Amino acid sequence: MKSLLRVVRSPGLVIGIWLAQLFFAWLGARFVASSVRAAMQGWIWLDDGHQLAALIELFHDHPEVPAAILTSLVFSLTLGLVAWTVLGGGIISRLAYRTRGAETLAEAGRYTGAMLGLTLWSLVMRALLLGFGFLLTLAWAPLAWTYPLWFVLGMLAFDEARARVVLEGARPWRPGTTALSLWAVLKRPLLILGVLLLVALQWAGLGVAVVGAAQAGSSALTPIMVRLVALLSLVFGLWRISAVIGPRAWDDPPPKNADGVPRPA
Numbered sequence: 001m002k003s004l005l006r007v008v009r010s011p012g013l014v015i016g017i018w019l020a021q022l023f024f025a026w027l028g029a030r031f032v033a034s035s036v037r038a039a040m041q042g043w044i045w046l047d048d049g050h051q052l053a054a055l056i057e058l059f060h061d062h063p064e065v066p067a068a069i070l071t072s073l074v075f076s077l078t079l080g081l082v083a084w085t086v087l088g089g090g091i092i093s094r095l096a097y098r099t100r101g102a103e104t105l106a107e108a109g110r111y112t113g114a115m116l117g118l119t120l121w122s123l124v125m126r127a128l129l130l131g132f133g134f135l136l137t138l139a140w141a142p143l144a145w146t147y148p149l150w151f152v153l154g155m156l157a158f159d160e161a162r163a164r165v166v167l168e169g170a171r172p173w174r175p176g177t178t179a180l181s182l183w184a185v186l187k188r189p190l191l192i193l194g195v196l197l198l199v200a201l202q203w204a205g206l207g208v209a210v211v212g213a214a215q216a217g218s219s220a221l222t223p224i225m226v227r228l229v230a231l232l233s234l235v236f237g238l239w240r241i242s243a244v245i246g247p248r249a250w251d252d253p254p255p256k257n258a259d260g261v262p263r264p265a
Helices: 002-008 011-040 051-061 064-097 101-110 112-139 141-168 175-186 189-216 221-248
Strands: none
Touching: 002 221, 011 064, 011 221, 064 101, 064 112, 064 141, 064 221, 101 112, 112 141, 112 175, 141 175, 141 189, 141 221, 175 189, 189 221
8 A cells, every 4th residue: 555655645746647637638628619619600509308419410510520529539648648758757756756846847857758768669568468469369269358468567567667767777768678677567466466456447437437427418517527537547547656666665865876866875
């Protein structure tokens, strides 16, 4: 539970990332809303219980609306990926060293290039793992149930590689850093099982949000519920990173060597 405690002790980090996510979502929603208003040209939406049919008609008559929705979705996902890449070093520093405010942002900026290199190698690693899982499924269909495992292994290898770069001074642009990180993760089966549970809870929360939003319709509770689910998912994500950091975390910012890499006192 120490890993969760480190997340709880970082309310500024959690709330800051959550508000940034809400802002990105708001930007995307404004773009879609303006497209819908332009397509409807002043017509009023009458909620007569046939929302799905009305949406299909709107999409058919104005194909620019679904195009705007797709563009907004791609924009939000891309912006979120860039944000996580940029903030990676700062997040690990905050969870491991308990850095504060400006120092956390400075660490994020310092490791931006390193996080980019790790992201590229991580994509290769994830593609190989998912491809291996796909081949296993072709060989024996029941192994399709193991697919979440390959997804989680790729995610954990990426987190471990980031932790090694920030906490141990590993070289981010070398493929060996990512490969050794995967091996380190495979030696921690309890971590893998725990993260599988966290991912299952995240997906369950997303499912509850989708079903709840569909049932509630335009209720005022719908956006509140979706935002709370997003906050819970964020906490689970930070908890996962904190668990990967494990015993390498410090109670106070450690001294660093001439290259800026932490070293024991």
